[in-house]
Amino acid sequence: MATKQMLFSSIGDQLPSNTDKITVVGVGDVGMATAFSVLAQGISSDVALIDVNQQKMEGEMKDLQHGCMFLNAKISAGPDYSVTANSKICIITAGLRQREGESRLNLVQRNTEVLKTIVPNLVKYSPETVLIVVSNPVDILTWVAWKLSGLPKSKVIGSGCNLDTSRFRYFIGERLGVSPESVDAYIIGEHGDSSVAVWSSATVGGVRLRDINPTVGTDSDCENWKELHKMVVDAAYDVIKLKGFTNWAIGLSAASIARSILRNSDKIHPISTYVKGICGIDHEVFLSLPATLGRDGVSQVTNLALSDDEQCRLKISAANMAEIMAGVEF
Template identity: 35%
Template structure:
Protein backbone atom coordinates (compact mmCIF):
# COMPACT_ATOMS: atom_id res chain seq x y z
CA UNK A 1 0.00 0.00 0.00
CA UNK A 2 1.39 3.41 -1.02
CA UNK A 3 1.48 5.92 1.83
CA UNK A 4 -0.34 9.16 1.03
CA UNK A 5 1.84 12.22 1.31
CA UNK A 6 0.72 15.19 3.40
CA UNK A 7 1.82 18.71 2.57
CA UNK A 8 1.25 21.98 4.44
CA UNK A 9 1.75 25.46 3.01
CA UNK A 10 2.42 28.16 5.62
CA UNK A 11 1.89 31.80 4.62
CA UNK A 12 3.49 34.18 7.09
CA UNK A 13 6.77 33.45 8.85
CA UNK A 14 6.46 35.69 11.86
CA UNK A 15 6.42 34.53 15.47
CA UNK A 16 3.08 32.73 15.10
CA UNK A 17 3.97 31.09 11.80
CA UNK A 18 7.39 29.83 12.85
CA UNK A 19 6.07 28.62 16.23
CA UNK A 20 3.26 26.78 14.40
CA UNK A 21 5.74 25.04 12.11
CA UNK A 22 7.89 24.03 15.08
CA UNK A 23 4.88 22.64 16.96
CA UNK A 24 3.52 20.84 13.90
CA UNK A 25 6.82 19.06 13.25
CA UNK A 26 6.93 17.87 16.86
CA UNK A 27 3.39 16.54 16.99
CA UNK A 28 2.39 15.42 13.51
CA UNK A 29 4.72 12.85 11.92
CA UNK A 30 2.22 12.43 9.08
CA UNK A 31 3.47 15.70 7.55
CA UNK A 32 5.90 14.95 4.74
CA UNK A 33 6.47 18.50 3.52
CA UNK A 34 6.16 22.03 4.92
CA UNK A 35 6.59 24.96 2.54
CA UNK A 36 7.01 28.45 4.04
CA UNK A 37 5.95 31.51 2.04
CA UNK A 38 6.84 34.99 3.23
CA UNK A 39 7.64 38.36 1.66
CA UNK A 40 10.97 38.18 3.50
CA UNK A 41 12.47 35.28 1.59
CA UNK A 42 15.70 35.42 3.57
CA UNK A 43 13.72 34.87 6.75
CA UNK A 44 11.68 31.97 5.36
CA UNK A 45 14.81 30.36 3.91
CA UNK A 46 16.65 30.68 7.22
CA UNK A 47 13.68 29.37 9.17
CA UNK A 48 13.42 26.37 6.86
CA UNK A 49 17.09 25.57 7.49
CA UNK A 50 16.63 26.01 11.24
CA UNK A 51 13.56 23.75 11.31
CA UNK A 52 15.36 21.10 9.28
CA UNK A 53 17.71 20.69 12.22
CA UNK A 54 14.97 19.11 14.37
CA UNK A 55 13.90 16.51 11.79
CA UNK A 56 16.53 13.91 12.79
CA UNK A 57 14.94 13.92 16.25
CA UNK A 58 11.33 14.00 15.03
CA UNK A 59 10.23 12.80 11.58
CA UNK A 60 11.87 13.01 8.14
CA UNK A 61 9.86 16.00 6.92
CA UNK A 62 10.98 18.12 3.97
CA UNK A 63 10.97 21.80 4.96
CA UNK A 64 11.70 24.58 2.49
CA UNK A 65 10.99 28.15 1.53
CA UNK A 66 8.64 28.39 -1.43
CA UNK A 67 5.98 30.23 -3.43
CA UNK A 68 2.19 30.33 -3.61
CA UNK A 69 2.35 27.94 -6.56
CA UNK A 70 3.51 25.27 -4.10
CA UNK A 71 -0.07 25.17 -2.80
CA UNK A 72 -1.17 23.20 -5.86
CA UNK A 73 -0.82 19.82 -4.11
CA UNK A 74 -1.02 20.94 -0.47
CA UNK A 75 -3.58 19.48 1.92
CA UNK A 76 -3.74 22.60 4.09
CA UNK A 77 -2.89 26.27 3.56
CA UNK A 78 -2.27 28.05 6.86
CA UNK A 79 -2.49 31.85 6.86
CA UNK A 80 -0.79 33.74 9.68
CA UNK A 81 0.28 36.80 7.67
CA UNK A 82 -1.07 40.23 8.55
CA UNK A 83 -0.37 43.43 10.43
CA UNK A 84 -1.15 44.00 14.13
CA UNK A 85 -3.48 46.71 15.38
CA UNK A 86 -1.74 49.97 16.31
CA UNK A 87 -2.71 52.39 19.11
CA UNK A 88 -5.56 54.65 17.99
CA UNK A 89 -6.49 52.41 15.09
CA UNK A 90 -10.06 51.19 14.73
CA UNK A 91 -11.03 47.59 14.06
CA UNK A 92 -12.14 48.64 10.58
CA UNK A 93 -8.75 50.26 9.92
CA UNK A 94 -7.07 46.96 10.77
CA UNK A 95 -9.57 44.95 8.72
CA UNK A 96 -9.07 47.05 5.60
CA UNK A 97 -5.28 46.74 5.87
CA UNK A 98 -5.42 42.99 6.32
CA UNK A 99 -8.07 42.48 3.64
CA UNK A 100 -5.62 43.99 1.14
CA UNK A 101 -2.98 41.53 2.32
CA UNK A 102 -5.48 38.67 2.30
CA UNK A 103 -6.36 39.32 -1.35
CA UNK A 104 -2.71 38.99 -2.35
CA UNK A 105 -2.58 35.63 -0.56
CA UNK A 106 -5.86 33.86 -1.26
CA UNK A 107 -6.09 34.47 -5.01
CA UNK A 108 -2.66 33.07 -5.96
CA UNK A 109 -3.28 30.04 -3.72
CA UNK A 110 -6.58 29.37 -5.50
CA UNK A 111 -4.96 30.02 -8.88
CA UNK A 112 -2.34 27.36 -8.11
CA UNK A 113 -5.06 24.70 -8.23
CA UNK A 114 -5.19 24.30 -4.45
CA UNK A 115 -8.10 22.11 -3.39
CA UNK A 116 -7.30 21.57 0.27
CA UNK A 117 -8.43 23.39 3.41
CA UNK A 118 -7.68 26.97 4.44
CA UNK A 119 -6.85 27.54 8.11
CA UNK A 120 -6.69 31.21 9.15
CA UNK A 121 -5.25 32.77 12.30
CA UNK A 122 -4.63 36.36 11.11
CA UNK A 123 -6.64 38.96 13.02
CA UNK A 124 -9.41 39.89 13.29
CA UNK A 125 -9.73 36.16 12.70
CA UNK A 126 -13.52 35.82 12.44
CA UNK A 127 -13.70 38.61 9.86
CA UNK A 128 -10.72 37.37 7.86
CA UNK A 129 -11.94 33.77 7.91
CA UNK A 130 -15.32 34.92 6.58
CA UNK A 131 -13.56 36.93 3.87
CA UNK A 132 -11.18 34.08 2.98
CA UNK A 133 -14.21 31.94 2.20
CA UNK A 134 -15.76 34.71 0.10
CA UNK A 135 -12.53 35.49 -1.76
CA UNK A 136 -11.71 31.84 -2.43
CA UNK A 137 -15.22 30.66 -3.25
CA UNK A 138 -14.40 27.47 -1.34
CA UNK A 139 -17.14 25.48 0.40
CA UNK A 140 -17.60 26.92 3.88
CA UNK A 141 -16.58 23.69 5.60
CA UNK A 142 -13.14 23.91 3.93
CA UNK A 143 -12.29 27.29 5.48
CA UNK A 144 -11.50 27.32 9.21
CA UNK A 145 -10.34 30.02 11.62
CA UNK A 146 -8.62 29.53 14.96
CA UNK A 147 -11.52 31.45 16.50
CA UNK A 148 -11.84 31.20 20.26
CA UNK A 149 -9.60 28.14 20.64
CA UNK A 150 -6.89 30.31 22.21
CA UNK A 151 -9.37 32.17 24.42
CA UNK A 152 -10.81 28.85 25.58
CA UNK A 153 -7.35 27.54 26.44
CA UNK A 154 -6.79 30.64 28.55
CA UNK A 155 -10.14 30.17 30.31
CA UNK A 156 -9.26 26.55 31.10
CA UNK A 157 -5.93 27.62 32.60
CA UNK A 158 -7.51 30.36 34.72
CA UNK A 159 -10.30 28.07 35.94
CA UNK A 160 -7.80 25.37 36.87
CA UNK A 161 -5.79 27.90 38.87
CA UNK A 162 -8.92 29.26 40.56
CA UNK A 163 -10.18 25.79 41.52
CA UNK A 164 -6.71 24.36 42.21
CA UNK A 165 -7.26 21.36 39.94
CA UNK A 166 -5.29 20.01 36.94
CA UNK A 167 -6.18 21.87 33.75
CA UNK A 168 -7.03 18.50 32.16
CA UNK A 169 -10.11 18.35 34.42
CA UNK A 170 -11.55 21.56 32.97
CA UNK A 171 -13.73 21.71 29.85
CA UNK A 172 -14.92 25.25 29.18
CA UNK A 173 -15.37 27.33 26.05
CA UNK A 174 -15.20 30.97 25.11
CA UNK A 175 -17.65 31.70 22.30
CA UNK A 176 -18.41 34.48 19.83
CA UNK A 177 -15.80 36.86 18.47
CA UNK A 178 -12.12 36.33 19.17
CA UNK A 179 -12.03 39.76 20.77
CA UNK A 180 -13.99 42.28 22.81
CA UNK A 181 -17.48 40.76 22.42
CA UNK A 182 -16.50 37.19 23.30
CA UNK A 183 -18.14 35.49 26.27
CA UNK A 184 -17.58 32.45 28.46
CA UNK A 185 -20.19 29.68 28.21
CA UNK A 186 -20.06 28.86 31.93
CA UNK A 187 -23.47 27.13 31.90
CA UNK A 188 -22.03 24.44 29.63
CA UNK A 189 -18.62 24.16 31.37
CA UNK A 190 -17.58 21.10 33.37
CA UNK A 191 -14.92 20.23 35.96
CA UNK A 192 -13.93 16.57 36.18
CA UNK A 193 -17.05 15.75 34.16
CA UNK A 194 -19.43 17.57 36.51
CA UNK A 195 -21.27 20.82 35.65
CA UNK A 196 -19.07 23.70 36.80
CA UNK A 197 -21.95 25.63 38.35
CA UNK A 198 -23.07 22.75 40.58
CA UNK A 199 -19.63 21.26 41.31
CA UNK A 200 -18.15 24.53 42.63
CA UNK A 201 -19.18 27.46 44.78
CA UNK A 202 -17.98 30.14 42.35
CA UNK A 203 -20.01 33.35 42.51
CA UNK A 204 -21.31 35.62 39.77
CA UNK A 205 -18.44 37.97 40.57
CA UNK A 206 -15.98 35.10 40.15
CA UNK A 207 -17.39 34.29 36.72
CA UNK A 208 -17.29 37.91 35.63
CA UNK A 209 -13.68 38.26 36.82
CA UNK A 210 -12.62 35.09 35.00
CA UNK A 211 -14.23 36.23 31.76
CA UNK A 212 -12.55 39.62 32.03
CA UNK A 213 -9.19 38.02 32.84
CA UNK A 214 -9.40 35.96 29.64
CA UNK A 215 -9.96 39.12 27.59
CA UNK A 216 -7.00 40.85 29.24
CA UNK A 217 -4.64 37.86 29.06
CA UNK A 218 -3.27 38.67 25.61
CA UNK A 219 -2.58 42.27 26.56
CA UNK A 220 -0.81 41.15 29.71
CA UNK A 221 1.47 38.83 27.73
CA UNK A 222 2.19 41.55 25.17
CA UNK A 223 3.03 44.01 27.95
CA UNK A 224 5.69 41.64 29.28
CA UNK A 225 7.18 40.11 26.12
CA UNK A 226 5.86 42.12 23.16
CA UNK A 227 3.71 39.46 21.46
CA UNK A 228 1.70 36.29 21.99
CA UNK A 229 2.33 33.29 19.80
CA UNK A 230 2.85 29.94 21.55
CA UNK A 231 -0.83 29.43 22.39
CA UNK A 232 -2.31 30.25 19.01
CA UNK A 233 0.51 28.36 17.25
CA UNK A 234 -0.36 25.25 19.27
CA UNK A 235 -4.06 25.69 18.46
CA UNK A 236 -3.14 25.96 14.76
CA UNK A 237 -1.01 22.82 14.93
CA UNK A 238 -3.82 20.96 16.71
CA UNK A 239 -6.33 21.95 14.02
CA UNK A 240 -4.01 20.90 11.19
CA UNK A 241 -3.21 17.62 12.96
CA UNK A 242 -6.95 16.91 13.27
CA UNK A 243 -7.37 17.52 9.54
CA UNK A 244 -4.44 15.39 8.42
CA UNK A 245 -5.19 12.53 10.82
CA UNK A 246 -8.97 12.61 10.25
CA UNK A 247 -9.40 12.80 14.02
CA UNK A 248 -12.98 14.11 14.47
CA UNK A 249 -11.99 16.40 17.33
CA UNK A 250 -14.19 19.12 18.80
CA UNK A 251 -12.68 22.59 19.15
CA UNK A 252 -14.03 26.13 19.58
CA UNK A 253 -13.05 27.56 16.19
CA UNK A 254 -14.23 30.18 13.71
CA UNK A 255 -16.92 28.11 12.01
CA UNK A 256 -19.59 29.11 9.49
CA UNK A 257 -22.99 29.67 11.08
CA UNK A 258 -26.03 29.02 8.93
CA UNK A 259 -28.81 29.60 11.41
CA UNK A 260 -27.14 28.03 14.45
CA UNK A 261 -27.40 30.30 17.49
CA UNK A 262 -29.62 32.59 15.40
CA UNK A 263 -26.67 33.70 13.22
CA UNK A 264 -26.27 33.37 9.44
CA UNK A 265 -23.54 33.98 6.85
CA UNK A 266 -20.79 34.64 9.37
CA UNK A 267 -17.90 32.79 10.97
CA UNK A 268 -17.84 32.97 14.78
CA UNK A 269 -16.16 31.07 17.59
CA UNK A 270 -18.28 28.01 18.38
CA UNK A 271 -17.53 24.34 19.15
CA UNK A 272 -17.27 22.35 15.92
CA UNK A 273 -16.06 18.92 14.80
CA UNK A 274 -13.01 18.84 12.51
CA UNK A 275 -11.63 16.03 10.37
CA UNK A 276 -10.02 15.55 6.97
CA UNK A 277 -13.11 17.05 5.29
CA UNK A 278 -12.75 20.26 7.28
CA UNK A 279 -15.62 21.33 9.49
CA UNK A 280 -17.96 18.36 9.75
CA UNK A 281 -20.51 19.79 12.15
CA UNK A 282 -21.19 22.89 14.21
CA UNK A 283 -22.31 21.91 17.70
CA UNK A 284 -25.23 24.01 18.89
CA UNK A 285 -25.28 24.17 22.69
CA UNK A 286 -28.47 25.10 24.50
CA UNK A 287 -27.26 28.51 25.63
CA UNK A 288 -28.93 30.41 28.43
CA UNK A 289 -30.96 33.49 27.51
CA UNK A 290 -28.09 35.74 28.64
CA UNK A 291 -25.52 33.77 26.64
CA UNK A 292 -27.76 33.85 23.54
CA UNK A 293 -27.97 37.65 23.83
CA UNK A 294 -24.17 37.82 24.00
CA UNK A 295 -23.83 35.63 20.89
CA UNK A 296 -26.28 37.77 18.90
CA UNK A 297 -24.45 40.92 20.04
CA UNK A 298 -21.09 39.48 18.97
CA UNK A 299 -22.49 38.57 15.55
CA UNK A 300 -23.99 42.04 15.12
CA UNK A 301 -20.65 43.71 15.86
CA UNK A 302 -18.89 41.45 13.36
CA UNK A 303 -21.50 42.12 10.68
CA UNK A 304 -21.18 45.86 11.27
CA UNK A 305 -17.46 45.62 10.50
CA UNK A 306 -17.98 43.30 7.51
CA UNK A 307 -20.53 45.68 5.99
CA UNK A 308 -17.80 48.34 5.83
CA UNK A 309 -15.33 46.13 3.96
CA UNK A 310 -14.86 46.46 0.22
CA UNK A 311 -13.69 43.30 -1.54
Protein backbone atom coordinates (compact mmCIF):
# COMPACT_ATOMS: atom_id res chain seq x y z
CA MET A 1 0.00 0.00 0.00
CA ALA A 2 1.49 3.34 -1.13
CA THR A 3 0.31 5.26 1.91
CA LYS A 4 1.91 2.77 4.27
CA GLN A 5 5.17 2.85 2.31
CA MET A 6 5.27 6.65 2.49
CA LEU A 7 4.35 6.71 6.18
CA PHE A 8 6.91 4.20 7.42
CA SER A 9 10.51 3.35 6.73
CA SER A 10 11.62 -0.25 7.17
CA ILE A 11 14.54 -0.70 9.55
CA GLY A 12 15.03 -4.43 9.28
CA ASP A 13 13.37 -7.81 9.29
CA GLN A 14 9.94 -8.18 10.84
CA LEU A 15 10.10 -9.06 14.51
CA PRO A 16 8.84 -12.50 15.55
CA SER A 17 5.23 -12.70 16.63
CA ASN A 18 4.13 -12.94 20.25
CA THR A 19 5.29 -16.19 21.83
CA ASP A 20 2.55 -16.34 24.45
CA LYS A 21 -0.40 -16.94 22.17
CA ILE A 22 -3.57 -18.35 23.71
CA THR A 23 -6.40 -20.01 21.82
CA VAL A 24 -9.92 -20.14 23.23
CA VAL A 25 -12.15 -22.80 21.69
CA GLY A 26 -15.82 -21.84 22.00
CA VAL A 27 -17.21 -18.30 21.90
CA GLY A 28 -20.16 -18.87 24.21
CA ASP A 29 -20.57 -17.11 27.54
CA VAL A 30 -17.74 -19.00 29.22
CA GLY A 31 -15.37 -18.78 26.27
CA MET A 32 -15.76 -15.03 25.92
CA ALA A 33 -15.45 -14.43 29.66
CA THR A 34 -12.20 -16.41 29.48
CA ALA A 35 -10.92 -14.50 26.46
CA PHE A 36 -11.83 -11.15 28.00
CA SER A 37 -10.17 -12.05 31.31
CA VAL A 38 -6.98 -13.07 29.49
CA LEU A 39 -6.90 -9.84 27.49
CA ALA A 40 -8.00 -7.40 30.18
CA GLN A 41 -5.42 -8.72 32.65
CA GLY A 42 -2.63 -8.62 30.09
CA ILE A 43 -1.97 -12.34 30.39
CA SER A 44 -1.53 -12.59 26.62
CA SER A 45 -1.61 -9.99 23.88
CA ASP A 46 -2.26 -12.60 21.16
CA VAL A 47 -5.58 -14.43 21.42
CA ALA A 48 -7.24 -16.63 18.80
CA LEU A 49 -10.91 -17.64 18.85
CA ILE A 50 -12.45 -20.64 17.14
CA ASP A 51 -16.01 -21.92 17.04
CA VAL A 52 -18.36 -23.82 14.74
CA ASN A 53 -20.73 -20.83 14.80
CA GLN A 54 -18.78 -18.65 12.38
CA GLN A 55 -21.14 -15.67 12.52
CA LYS A 56 -20.99 -15.47 16.33
CA MET A 57 -17.24 -16.02 16.27
CA GLU A 58 -16.67 -13.20 13.77
CA GLY A 59 -18.93 -10.88 15.74
CA GLU A 60 -17.07 -11.54 18.99
CA MET A 61 -13.72 -11.06 17.24
CA LYS A 62 -14.74 -7.71 15.75
CA ASP A 63 -16.20 -6.51 19.05
CA LEU A 64 -12.90 -7.20 20.81
CA GLN A 65 -10.82 -5.80 17.95
CA HIS A 66 -12.69 -2.50 18.18
CA GLY A 67 -11.38 -2.20 21.75
CA CYS A 68 -7.77 -2.99 20.89
CA MET A 69 -6.65 0.54 21.69
CA PHE A 70 -7.52 -0.26 25.31
CA LEU A 71 -6.13 -3.80 25.28
CA ASN A 72 -2.95 -3.45 23.19
CA ALA A 73 -3.62 -6.87 21.77
CA LYS A 74 -4.05 -8.91 18.62
CA ILE A 75 -7.31 -10.83 18.31
CA SER A 76 -7.84 -13.30 15.48
CA ALA A 77 -10.52 -15.84 14.63
CA GLY A 78 -11.43 -18.20 11.85
CA PRO A 79 -13.20 -21.42 10.95
CA ASP A 80 -9.91 -23.20 10.21
CA TYR A 81 -7.70 -24.46 13.02
CA SER A 82 -4.65 -22.93 11.32
CA VAL A 83 -5.64 -19.69 13.11
CA THR A 84 -4.61 -21.40 16.37
CA ALA A 85 -1.07 -22.22 15.18
CA ASN A 86 1.78 -21.88 17.68
CA SER A 87 -0.45 -21.42 20.73
CA LYS A 88 1.31 -21.89 24.04
CA ILE A 89 -2.04 -22.62 25.67
CA CYS A 90 -5.33 -23.84 24.20
CA ILE A 91 -8.37 -23.40 26.45
CA ILE A 92 -11.35 -25.60 25.53
CA THR A 93 -14.72 -24.20 26.63
CA ALA A 94 -16.82 -25.72 23.83
CA GLY A 95 -19.22 -28.51 24.66
CA LEU A 96 -22.79 -29.73 24.65
CA ARG A 97 -25.12 -29.12 27.56
CA GLN A 98 -26.89 -31.88 29.44
CA ARG A 99 -30.40 -32.59 28.21
CA GLU A 100 -33.27 -33.02 30.63
CA GLY A 101 -33.18 -36.58 31.94
CA GLU A 102 -29.91 -37.36 30.14
CA SER A 103 -27.44 -39.64 31.90
CA ARG A 104 -24.01 -38.32 32.71
CA LEU A 105 -22.38 -41.05 30.61
CA ASN A 106 -24.43 -40.07 27.57
CA LEU A 107 -23.41 -36.43 27.99
CA VAL A 108 -19.76 -37.48 28.29
CA GLN A 109 -20.05 -39.57 25.15
CA ARG A 110 -21.59 -36.72 23.15
CA ASN A 111 -18.87 -34.34 24.30
CA THR A 112 -16.22 -36.95 23.55
CA GLU A 113 -17.38 -36.80 19.93
CA VAL A 114 -16.96 -33.01 20.03
CA LEU A 115 -13.43 -33.31 21.43
CA LYS A 116 -12.50 -35.80 18.72
CA THR A 117 -12.61 -32.89 16.27
CA ILE A 118 -11.16 -30.20 18.53
CA VAL A 119 -8.21 -31.82 20.28
CA PRO A 120 -6.31 -33.43 17.35
CA ASN A 121 -6.60 -30.21 15.35
CA LEU A 122 -5.27 -28.09 18.20
CA VAL A 123 -2.29 -30.40 18.69
CA LYS A 124 -1.68 -30.53 14.91
CA TYR A 125 -1.04 -26.78 14.78
CA SER A 126 0.41 -26.37 18.29
CA PRO A 127 2.24 -29.61 19.14
CA GLU A 128 3.95 -28.08 22.20
CA THR A 129 0.77 -26.55 23.65
CA VAL A 130 -0.69 -26.99 27.11
CA LEU A 131 -4.39 -27.90 27.00
CA ILE A 132 -6.74 -26.46 29.60
CA VAL A 133 -10.18 -28.11 29.57
CA VAL A 134 -13.06 -26.09 31.02
CA SER A 135 -15.98 -27.95 29.40
CA ASN A 136 -18.08 -30.12 31.71
CA PRO A 137 -17.99 -32.72 33.11
CA VAL A 138 -14.48 -31.32 33.29
CA ASP A 139 -12.61 -34.14 35.05
CA ILE A 140 -13.74 -36.84 32.64
CA LEU A 141 -13.34 -34.63 29.58
CA THR A 142 -9.80 -33.77 30.68
CA TRP A 143 -9.04 -37.49 30.69
CA VAL A 144 -10.66 -37.77 27.24
CA ALA A 145 -8.60 -34.84 25.94
CA TRP A 146 -5.42 -36.45 27.25
CA LYS A 147 -6.25 -39.72 25.50
CA LEU A 148 -6.99 -37.91 22.22
CA SER A 149 -4.05 -35.52 22.31
CA GLY A 150 -1.02 -37.76 22.67
CA LEU A 151 0.45 -35.07 24.93
CA PRO A 152 2.21 -35.84 28.22
CA LYS A 153 -0.27 -35.98 31.10
CA SER A 154 1.43 -32.95 32.64
CA LYS A 155 0.32 -30.84 29.65
CA VAL A 156 -3.39 -31.64 29.84
CA ILE A 157 -5.14 -29.82 32.67
CA GLY A 158 -8.75 -29.40 33.74
CA SER A 159 -10.00 -26.23 35.42
CA GLY A 160 -11.34 -28.63 38.06
CA CYS A 161 -11.76 -27.27 41.57
CA ASN A 162 -9.87 -24.02 40.98
CA LEU A 163 -13.18 -22.15 40.96
CA ASP A 164 -14.69 -24.29 43.73
CA THR A 165 -11.73 -23.36 45.91
CA SER A 166 -12.23 -19.67 45.12
CA ARG A 167 -15.88 -19.98 46.15
CA PHE A 168 -14.89 -21.89 49.32
CA ARG A 169 -12.40 -19.22 50.38
CA TYR A 170 -14.92 -16.49 49.58
CA PHE A 171 -17.59 -18.09 51.79
CA ILE A 172 -15.13 -18.66 54.66
CA GLY A 173 -13.85 -15.11 54.39
CA GLU A 174 -17.37 -13.71 54.21
CA ARG A 175 -18.34 -15.48 57.43
CA LEU A 176 -15.21 -14.29 59.24
CA GLY A 177 -15.08 -10.80 57.75
CA VAL A 178 -11.71 -11.21 56.01
CA SER A 179 -10.52 -11.20 52.41
CA PRO A 180 -10.55 -14.57 50.59
CA GLU A 181 -6.84 -13.95 49.96
CA SER A 182 -6.26 -14.38 53.70
CA VAL A 183 -7.88 -17.84 53.61
CA ASP A 184 -5.92 -20.98 52.71
CA ALA A 185 -8.36 -23.84 52.12
CA TYR A 186 -8.98 -26.28 49.30
CA ILE A 187 -11.76 -28.13 47.55
CA ILE A 188 -10.38 -31.28 45.91
CA GLY A 189 -11.62 -34.31 43.99
CA GLU A 190 -14.41 -34.03 41.44
CA HIS A 191 -15.62 -30.68 40.21
CA GLY A 192 -19.13 -31.61 41.22
CA ASP A 193 -21.27 -33.26 43.85
CA SER A 194 -18.57 -35.62 45.16
CA SER A 195 -15.98 -32.90 45.76
CA VAL A 196 -14.15 -32.87 49.09
CA ALA A 197 -13.71 -29.87 51.39
CA VAL A 198 -10.33 -30.13 53.12
CA TRP A 199 -11.20 -28.71 56.53
CA SER A 200 -8.31 -30.49 58.25
CA SER A 201 -5.73 -28.06 56.88
CA ALA A 202 -7.86 -24.92 56.39
CA THR A 203 -6.20 -21.81 57.81
CA VAL A 204 -7.09 -18.14 58.12
CA GLY A 205 -4.22 -15.72 58.63
CA GLY A 206 -1.97 -18.68 59.40
CA VAL A 207 -4.27 -20.05 62.14
CA ARG A 208 -5.61 -23.55 61.57
CA LEU A 209 -9.39 -23.56 62.04
CA ARG A 210 -9.35 -26.98 63.71
CA ASP A 211 -6.98 -25.67 66.35
CA ILE A 212 -9.79 -23.33 67.36
CA ASN A 213 -12.76 -25.56 66.62
CA PRO A 214 -11.76 -29.26 66.45
CA THR A 215 -15.13 -30.19 64.90
CA VAL A 216 -15.10 -27.58 62.12
CA GLY A 217 -16.65 -28.97 58.95
CA THR A 218 -17.98 -32.12 60.61
CA ASP A 219 -21.55 -33.21 61.38
CA SER A 220 -20.98 -32.49 65.09
CA ASP A 221 -19.94 -28.88 64.52
CA CYS A 222 -22.46 -26.68 66.35
CA GLU A 223 -21.46 -23.72 64.15
CA ASN A 224 -22.37 -25.71 61.03
CA TRP A 225 -19.33 -24.76 58.95
CA LYS A 226 -20.12 -27.81 56.85
CA GLU A 227 -22.89 -25.86 55.11
CA LEU A 228 -20.22 -23.83 53.32
CA HIS A 229 -19.23 -26.89 51.29
CA LYS A 230 -22.84 -27.38 50.25
CA MET A 231 -22.92 -23.71 49.25
CA VAL A 232 -19.88 -24.35 47.04
CA VAL A 233 -21.53 -27.35 45.37
CA ASP A 234 -24.77 -25.42 44.85
CA ALA A 235 -23.11 -22.15 43.80
CA ALA A 236 -23.36 -22.66 40.04
CA TYR A 237 -26.98 -23.79 40.29
CA ASP A 238 -27.81 -20.67 42.30
CA VAL A 239 -26.26 -18.37 39.70
CA ILE A 240 -27.92 -20.23 36.84
CA LYS A 241 -31.32 -19.78 38.50
CA LEU A 242 -30.69 -16.03 38.69
CA LYS A 243 -29.08 -15.24 35.32
CA GLY A 244 -29.38 -18.42 33.25
CA PHE A 245 -25.67 -19.34 33.12
CA THR A 246 -22.32 -18.84 34.83
CA ASN A 247 -19.40 -17.23 33.05
CA TRP A 248 -17.40 -14.50 34.81
CA ALA A 249 -15.98 -16.52 37.71
CA ILE A 250 -15.05 -19.52 35.56
CA GLY A 251 -13.52 -17.19 32.98
CA LEU A 252 -11.38 -15.58 35.66
CA SER A 253 -10.47 -19.02 36.98
CA ALA A 254 -9.31 -20.29 33.57
CA ALA A 255 -7.34 -17.08 33.01
CA SER A 256 -5.59 -17.47 36.38
CA ILE A 257 -4.43 -20.97 35.38
CA ALA A 258 -3.16 -19.65 32.04
CA ARG A 259 -1.28 -16.84 33.80
CA SER A 260 0.53 -19.24 36.11
CA ILE A 261 1.59 -21.36 33.14
CA LEU A 262 2.78 -18.52 30.90
CA ARG A 263 4.57 -16.73 33.73
CA ASN A 264 6.24 -20.00 34.77
CA SER A 265 5.22 -19.00 38.27
CA ASP A 266 5.28 -22.38 40.05
CA LYS A 267 2.04 -21.29 41.70
CA ILE A 268 -0.12 -24.00 43.23
CA HIS A 269 -3.67 -24.41 41.90
CA PRO A 270 -6.27 -27.09 42.75
CA ILE A 271 -6.70 -28.23 39.14
CA SER A 272 -7.74 -31.50 37.55
CA THR A 273 -4.68 -33.59 36.78
CA TYR A 274 -3.59 -37.23 36.55
CA VAL A 275 -3.73 -38.56 40.11
CA LYS A 276 -3.21 -42.32 39.91
CA GLY A 277 -0.79 -43.32 42.67
CA ILE A 278 -1.28 -40.08 44.62
CA CYS A 279 -3.17 -39.77 47.93
CA GLY A 280 -4.01 -43.48 47.79
CA ILE A 281 -5.89 -43.28 44.46
CA ASP A 282 -5.43 -46.39 42.32
CA HIS A 283 -7.71 -45.44 39.40
CA GLU A 284 -6.43 -43.82 36.20
CA VAL A 285 -8.43 -40.64 36.63
CA PHE A 286 -8.06 -36.89 36.47
CA LEU A 287 -9.19 -35.17 39.67
CA SER A 288 -8.30 -31.96 41.46
CA LEU A 289 -5.40 -31.81 43.87
CA PRO A 290 -3.16 -28.82 44.58
CA ALA A 291 -0.60 -28.85 41.75
CA THR A 292 2.35 -26.65 40.84
CA LEU A 293 1.97 -24.98 37.43
CA GLY A 294 4.72 -23.73 35.15
CA ARG A 295 5.67 -23.38 31.51
CA ASP A 296 5.21 -27.10 30.78
CA GLY A 297 2.00 -27.52 32.75
CA VAL A 298 1.96 -29.55 35.96
CA SER A 299 5.38 -30.09 37.50
CA GLN A 300 4.35 -31.64 40.82
CA VAL A 301 1.28 -32.54 42.85
CA THR A 302 1.00 -31.88 46.57
CA ASN A 303 0.78 -34.91 48.86
CA LEU A 304 -1.97 -33.60 51.12
CA ALA A 305 -2.14 -34.87 54.68
CA LEU A 306 -5.85 -35.68 54.67
CA SER A 307 -8.00 -36.84 57.54
CA ASP A 308 -9.37 -40.38 57.34
CA ASP A 309 -12.79 -39.04 56.35
CA GLU A 310 -11.34 -36.77 53.64
CA GLN A 311 -9.21 -39.62 52.29
CA CYS A 312 -12.27 -41.87 52.11
CA ARG A 313 -14.33 -39.21 50.34
CA LEU A 314 -11.54 -38.58 47.81
CA LYS A 315 -11.37 -42.28 46.97
CA ILE A 316 -15.15 -42.35 46.50
CA SER A 317 -14.86 -39.37 44.15
CA ALA A 318 -12.18 -41.18 42.14
CA ALA A 319 -14.28 -44.37 41.99
CA ASN A 320 -17.27 -42.39 40.72
CA MET A 321 -15.17 -40.95 37.89
CA ALA A 322 -13.66 -44.33 37.00
CA GLU A 323 -17.10 -45.93 36.78
CA ILE A 324 -18.30 -43.38 34.22
CA MET A 325 -15.03 -43.40 32.28
CA ALA A 326 -15.24 -47.17 31.85
CA GLY A 327 -18.26 -46.66 29.58
CA VAL A 328 -16.68 -44.01 27.29
CA GLU A 329 -16.12 -45.16 23.71
CA PHE A 330 -13.41 -43.62 21.57
